[in-house]
Amino acid sequence: MVPVSFEVETRVGPRPSAVHAAVATQPHDTRTARDSRESKPGRSTLFFGGAMQAARAKLTLIRGDGDDGVSFTLAGQDHLAGRGDCPISFPDDPFLSPIHANFAYASHQLVVRDEGSLNGVYVRISTPTELVNGAMVLVGEQVLSVEHALQPADLPDAEGTYYSASMVRPAALEIRQNLRGGQIGWVHRMAGDIVTIGRENNDINFPDDPFISGRHAELKLAGGMLWVTDLGSRNGTFVRVHGERVLKHGDYVFLGQQLLRVEIV
Amino acid sequence: MTVCNRCGKENQDHYKFCLGCGAELTAAPKPGGDMAMMKTMMADTGASPAGGMAGLGGMAGPGVPGAPGGAGGPGGMMRGPSSAVPQPLPRGSASAMPGMPPSGPLGGPAMPPVMQPPMGPPPGVPGFSPGFAPPAAAAGMRRCPSCGSDVPPSFRFCGTCGFRMDEASAPMPVPMPGGGLGQPVGRARLSMTLIRPDGTEGGTHELRPGENKLGRSFGAVFENDGYLSPIHAQLDIRGGGAMIRDLDSLNGVFVKMTQEEELTSGQIIRIGQELLRFEVIAQPEPTPDGTELMGSPNPGYWGKLTVIIGREITGAAFPLLGDSSTLGRERGDINFPDDGYVSGLHARVTLRDGRVFLADLGSSNGTFIKVNGERAIGHDSFVLLGQQLFRVNLA
Numbered sequence: 001m002v003p004v005s006f007e008v009e010t011r012v013g014p015r016p017s018a019v020h021a022a023v024a025t026q027p028h029d030t031r032t033a034r035d036s037r038e039s040k041p042g043r044s045t046l047f048f049g050g051a052m053q054a055a056r057a058k059l060t061l062i063r064g065d066g067d068d069g070v071s072f073t074l075a076g077q078d079h080l081a082g083r084g085d086c087p088i089s090f091p092d093d094p095f096l097s098p099i100h101a102n103f104a105y106a107s108h109q110l111v112v113r114d115e116g117s118l119n120g121v122y123v124r125i126s127t128p129t130e131l132v133n134g135a136m137v138l139v140g141e142q143v144l145s146v147e148h149a150l151q152p153a154d155l156p157d158a159e160g161t162y163y164s165a166s167m168v169r170p171a172a173l174e175i176r177q178n179l180r181g182g183q184i185g186w187v188h189r190m191a192g193d194i195v196t197i198g199r200e201n202n203d204i205n206f207p208d209d210p211f212i213s214g215r216h217a218e219l220k221l222a223g224g225m226l227w228v229t230d231l232g233s234r235n236g237t238f239v240r241v242h243g244e245r246v247l248k249h250g251d252y253v254f255l256g257q258q259l260l261r262v263e264i265v
Numbered sequence: 266m267t268v269c270n271r272c273g274k275e276n277q278d279h280y281k282f283c284l285g286c287g288a289e290l291t292a293a294p295k296p297g298g299d300m301a302m303m304k305t306m307m308a309d310t311g312a313s314p315a316g317g318m319a320g321l322g323g324m325a326g327p328g329v330p331g332a333p334g335g336a337g338g339p340g341g342m343m344r345g346p347s348s349a350v351p352q353p354l355p356r357g358s359a360s361a362m363p364g365m366p367p368s369g370p371l372g373g374p375a376m377p378p379v380m381q382p383p384m385g386p387p388p389g390v391p392g393f394s395p396g397f398a399p400p401a402a403a404a405g406m407r408r409c410p411s412c413g414s415d416v417p418p419s420f421r422f423c424g425t426c427g428f429r430m431d432e433a434s435a436p437m438p439v440p441m442p443g444g445g446l447g448q449p450v451g452r453a454r455l456s457m458t459l460i461r462p463d464g465t466e467g468g469t470h471e472l473r474p475g476e477n478k479l480g481r482s483f484g485a486v487f488e489n490d491g492y493l494s495p496i497h498a499q500l501d502i503r504g505g506g507a508m509i510r511d512l513d514s515l516n517g518v519f520v521k522m523t524q525e526e527e528l529t530s531g532q533i534i535r536i537g538q539e540l541l542r543f544e545v546i547a548q549p550e551p552t553p554d555g556t557e558l559m560g561s562p563n564p565g566y567w568g569k570l571t572v573i574i575g576r577e578i579t580g581a582a583f584p585l586l587g588d589s590s591t592l593g594r595e596r597g598d599i600n601f602p603d604d605g606y607v608s609g610l611h612a613r614v615t616l617r618d619g620r621v622f623l624a625d626l627g628s629s630n631g632t633f634i635k636v637n638g639e640r641a642i643g644h645d646s647f648v649l650l651g652q653q654l655f656r657v658n659l660a
Contacts, residue, residue, distance in 0.1 A: 083556070094555065094556060094557040095556065095557055095558075095559040096556065097554070097556050098554060098556075118552065118556045118558060118559075119556070119558065119559035120559075141561060141562055142561045143559060143560045143561050144561075151575065151577075151578050154575045154576050154578070156491065157515055157576075159494060159495055159515075160491065161481075161491060161492065161493065161494045161495075161514075161515045161516070162491045162492050163492075163515060163516065163575060163576045164492040164515075164516040164540070164651065164652060165540050165573050165574045165575050165576075165578075166538060166539045166540045166541075166572045166573055166574050166580065167279060167537075167538035167539070167603070167604055168279070168574070169574075169580070169603070171580070174580075176582075177560075177561050178558075178560040178561060179546070179549075179560045179561055179562075179563045179566070180549065180557065180558065180559065180560040180561065180562060180563060181548070181549020181550075181557065181558050181560065181563070182549060182558040182560065183546050183547070183549065183560075183563075183566075184569075184582060185546075185561060185563070185566055185569070185582075185584050186569070186581075186582055186583060186584050187571070187579070187580070187581050187582035188581060189580050189581050208564065256559065257559075
């Protein structure tokens with residue numbers, strides 16, 4: 001039982017030491033990784049347990065701050081990630097809150113929990129996924145929010161005056177483009193129950209976004225519930241996590257600009 | 266959907282004129298669909314302009330057809346509407362008298378038409394149908410001897426051709442009840458003239474020098490417009506000019522633009538049936554802890570126009586990019602293809618030296634800018650109050 005390879009086995013990035021340092025800054029991670037190789041007799045029991053946990057899951061950085069390909073072992077119980085002093089730290093990503101998310105084990109499952117971050121945690125969908133009203137979806141570089149419980153028209157005010165707004169157009173879905181910095185770009189209101197998103201020839205097109213596939217995703221309103229389906233896009237469709245979400249082997253998680261792949265042994 | 270009787274095209278319910286052939290659509294429209302504006306594609310004026318008398322509710326409203334003033338009722342004078350004798354009946358019964366020549370009124374009554382009392386129908390809002398007189402309102406119509414149009418009984422002049430109805434029905438000079446009304450005023454010097462959807466002139470609201478309150482409580486021409494607040498606006502006439510002030514009305518006061526105007530963030534404008542809010546898209550500011558809000562990359566949007574669809578509800582939004590963006594029904598950068606009151610190419614928003622300007626591009630119905638607080642207006646200005654368009658006469 002010599003668990004030496006778990007930490008750096010896939011490390012091909014240019015800055016291995018950075019990852020090492022990031023992991024090593026946290027006491028219990030230090031214990032699992034470092035002390036194991038030195039085989040201190042007095043720590044062997046602790047190490048053994050830590051190694052077993054470490055083998056349960058790890059995160060591999062797919063795309064991010066130059067450390068692509070490095071791995072983060074999830075050896076303890078909780079593993080905080082963020083821009084600040086966390087075991088999984090990306091100090092140069094301005095879209096991460098100091099403490100952004102927690103990768104934790106709960107009931108023998110790995111979950112990701114949003115720690116009240118500003119920008120949230122996004123998980124790639126693999127099957128049609130129900131969206132809550134106002135859900136946020138990430139496709140390519142676009143951060144979209146979708147509403148399907150649209151407000152009804154106005155009633156006259158207390159004096160019996162009607163509000164004179166624009167002509168009434170039926171709408172089932174409202175999709176907003178959330179710009180970097182918090183402003184809203186365009187807003188589309190769609191009358192149909194199905195809206196396709198992609199680079200061209202869809203209901204909503206992003207001809208200039210290099211990370212969006214020709215046909216990327218589909219929103220569908222059925223029985224009062226809204227579903228999002230990935231249409232086999234190259235880079236995937238991500239949905240913002242509300243609270244926490246169970247992760248499976250092969251899931252992808254976006255934290256800020258960091259794309260991580262979940263590997264569960 | 267409303268199917269056009271003439272060409273068969275399906276039109277949206279709120280359209281008053283067919284988008285295919287321009288014929289007037291007769292189906293009952295819904296609230297919100299009516300704007301007192303001309304159609305971009307002009308209506309077939311032969312089709313009874315009085316029939317679609319949008320905005321004339323005050324004159325031809327549901328209360329009118331019965332017996333204005335009571336003097337012309339079924340028991341009134343020598344004319345019995347119940348009589349089977351085909352006597353000319355200028356009022357009080359259906360104007361569509363078969364075989365009745367347009368000059369009919371001349372042969373008949375010795376009585377002058379009873380003037381609509383100033384208060385006319387009660388300002389009843391219950392069952393209010395914004396801006397539209399139901400078809401039954403045509404019952405009280407007289408026929409203009411000059412052009413044959415139906416004219417509401419309270420009108421002294423034909424709304425279509427301007428023919429003086431008093432002369433038609435009362436060849437002899439008769440003292441008019443209530444002195445002021447009887448003055449032979451061709452067009453009031455200080456007044457607001459209603460402009461109907463087909464472009465013809467409707468009723469007139471007299472103004473006086475000094476302060477004039479406008480709103481549902483201040484005159485027959487206003488009282489059936491449910492989009493007007495009871496006390497909506499104030500028009501102060503001083504010298505040769507006037508200031509119009511929004512008195513915290515629900516829907517505000519809009520003035521038709523006659524030249525380019527600068528837009529500031531939050532300015533509300535109207536083109537066709539679209540109520541739009543201009544907003545600047547500013548550079549993002551950093552948050553206290555240094556975290557930036559994630560989002561789509563901004564390709565250079567510097568502003569946007571948001572469609573207002575309710576008091577606190579917004580609909581579609583169109584970002585503004587580059588030096589200028591045009592608005593229209595078909596040929597703009599931003600299009601409202603289903604709004605027949607927007608011209609093909611209607612207006613332009615321009616970014617110049619860090620400032621934003623709005624210009625009308627010769628649209629049929631004009632571009633309207635909301636009055637924030639108060640604003641000076643001149644003679645022949647067009648003002649949109651509620652659902653009704655008025656021309657202000659100050660000369």
